[in-house]
Amino acid sequence: MAVIQVACAQCQQTDRVVKNGKAETGNQRYLCRNCKHSFQLEYRYNANKPGTHDRIITMTMNGSGVRDIGRVLDISPTTVIVHLKHFRPTR
Template sequence: MATIEVLCPKCSSAVYRHGKAASGEARYRCRGCHHCFQLNYRYEANRPGVAERIIDMAMNGSGVRDTGRVLKISPTTVVRHLKNSTQRR
């Protein structure tokens, strides 16, 4: 039987299984920083790096609908990420 060693994407520590997502995919939780994540996401907006791409595209003049079309996500999700990005910085 093949095993896959899973490490935390944030701090590279060991992880443990932390149940299942609604889509049926396994969830993992880091022992060090307690970050929860999945290996595979079904929706494109949940994948790592998408939030940064949304902000970059907005700064370069792309509209909400254009950003959603290029990244294959909902325009509503694009607006939500842009509204919340001001709170994080």
């Protein structure tokens, strides 16, 4: 039997990661018992991939429009607007 070492996407811990059911798309979900972060190794939708939110914020700060960002990241303009509406700048 092959064992796959899964590292937490947030704290990089490998020994406290357990399986946590399946996503709606059928992909395996994992739960880190160290930081309580729930994640998948691969995502079907580009908007859910790690780092997408940060890329939306960076592109907005560099003057890209909502439809421009949606086209480049291959996500819906509505998703871009939702990310921007929930963005709270930290000082």
